[in-house]
Amino acid sequence: MIGGVDVFGGIALGLGVALTPMNIFFCLAGCLIGTLVGVLPGLGPTATIAILLPMTFGLPPETGLITLSGIYYGAQYGGSTTSILLRLPGEASSVVTALDGHAMTRNGRGGAALTIAALASFFAGTVATFFMAAFAPIMAAAVLKFGAPEYFMLMFLGLITSVVLAQGSAVRAIAMIFLGLLLGLAGTDINSGQYRYDFGFMELLSGVPFVPLVVGLFGVADILVTLENAIRDEKPPTLNPISSLWPTRKELTRAAPATVRGSLIGLFLGLLPGGGALLSSFMAYTAEKRISKTPQKFGTGMVEGVAGPEAANNSGAQTAFLPLLTLGIPSNAIMALMVGAMMTHGIVPGPRIMSGQPELFWGLIASMWVGNLMLLVINLPLVGIWVQLLKIRYQFLFPTILTVSIVGIYGVEFTTFDVYLTAIFGLLGYFLHKWRCEPAPLILAFVLGPMMEEYFRRSMLVARGDLMIFVHHPISLAMLVVTALLLLSICFPFIQKFRQKAFAE
């Protein structure tokens, strides 16, 4: 029994709410808008939901929230489209998709990558909906088991695994991690309130903004590199022609287990506020790379590297609703906007939602599954249209991408400062490419670094300076052991090589 309604009763109630013609219509509208928004680089779901928020005030609360959540997961789908086709991740979680997704596009398998991303997301959405319906209270309790030391160890584990992400030399990957950590240091120190590396720019007081960094390092840098090649080779850049839009049977059988693993990883990590969404796709990618028999092929268009992170990303996007619906804690900026939407209807998100507003709670959960189904229906036919984008001559395509990116970036905070930053990071990304350095570990370190510092210092505050807090908390200890094993497994080949050498002499 959950709040007076059992799980099956709850799902039935929820479907009753979600399947009214009006709610289906608004769910579809939300998903469509979200997909379009996700495709436009820079313009993220946060800005869109903020803009569209007042339009939902006139709707019943369930319908309003169903529309907004449609935009939210629609954007998750759309964001992977540009990542895969143009190497333009619009948000943190699709950075990982760009790695092998765009490589597939260069191999002429862009259509297949999009189809697999859509199928994996749908599967993950279905799994997440079911888990949320069945285990909401247990999952909510798990959130409260995560204190500062647990978060710190999770971030630490994430950072160590990011070395695994690198395709080339480990030394370069470590250099990129440090560069990312340094960039992440800018902003206001949370414990002392002191400003660090703000160089007199007020815009930097809340840190280096994320979207300009990602669009610069990936999108702009990629355009610069492609143009340089075009000028040097005196021929316009071309991609391999898209062969089939559908994945082959072999691709599907490789993607299926990756999807299941990714869904489960996202299910849990999505619950965690802050870095959860990003960590889940990075962790899923790392898991695939470690399990794979051919890890060296990752980055060259491995289908597992698309399916796993996309599934994780999507199931995480849904479980992110749980802390909000059960504890009243918004786990990211979009959930914070959902709080705003609920408040205007006089609904205060918190522990009483499930029992006090069962139609809202179950309706929203059921609409997630309906929304995922619609996204599949919308996106599969769209795959054919999206890949047509690649046929646009680059003289038109590149200026369009740049214009749309700049408009989107300006629209996040309404400041030209971010636009200049994008240009700077674009140049940096170009040089990183020249030096054969991967930007992905940089991004992960940039996001995780400040959080690690925050959680470490908070752990020390809570424990009154006792480092043993990381050992005394069982979840933290378990992650510490996993991290140690992972470090060993990374170092082991080196040690082995060293020993062979030593014995040879």
Added chain:
Amino acid sequence: MTSLHTTRRGFLAAASALSTTALLGMPAFAQGYPSKKIDYVVPYNAGGMSDNISRLIGEKLAAATGQQVINDYKPGAGGAIGANYFMGTPADGYTLLQSTNSFYGIIPLVTKVQYKPLEDLVPLVLVGDAPMVIAVNPAVPATNLAELIAYAKANPGALSFGTAGKGTVGHLSGEWLQKRAGIQLLHIPYNGTPAALQAVLANEAQILFGPESAEHIAAGTLKGIAVLGDTRWQQLPDLPTTVEAGLEGWAPRSWHTVSIQAKAPQEVKTKLNTLINQILQEPSVRERVASFGLIPGIASYDEVQQRARDDNAQFGALIRDAGLAIAN
């Protein structure tokens, strides 16, 4: 009750201001005001509390004046970027700033801003107070303020309070309670209120200051101790105030206002105070303000200046004691 008294006094002041203008007629400038569109600077991201308030007031102001009221979002640096931008606009009364008392008591003391509070920037109205509720994790053996203080005295340094960061009203509330009650608490800053709420639910920190605990107090997952100040909150009517519990005088508070540059003509300020107060007295608007989790308020122009002056002095003292002020 104190709340009724304040409200009634506010009502009377606003009503008398209204009748005076009706009798004497408006000075020439104010009569023509507003003759063009009004820009409404919101120094935070769209979708938050400040945005909700600005939309509510902006819409009604447009209807009352027949002029467009256009929101302009300038988020960043805890509102300082928007405030600095606002100070660069013409001081003709056609640009308004959605703001809180932090713009008078806290932000100018801890951040570099291009204005002197009350000399360059003045509040026009009192939209409402965000009740600063003291809530504790159920594991804390205290059900009222006296018990909480006694427990903290018996176990110095054992209790910690979680806040949305250094220099927030929540942080200064904790500093205030320590000073007034003579107790020692550990401050744990979090990255935003949701994280602090989560920490207090998980008993990583024990005390939370602010309105966000209300649902959990109602559900029993947190214990309500008191509301800071002298006014009870309609959503938790059984919760006593800190004044009732014996801590007399000023207490940290958080209230929303609409600000204007001090250089704007006095007639315009008076007219805007009257216009917005009329809006704030509409029952439907009061209901909306209450649904945002605020205690709806009303204040004459002079009353709201006094409020801002008090906060500037009192928060200033707390900030200096906490070693937070920056050399400006």
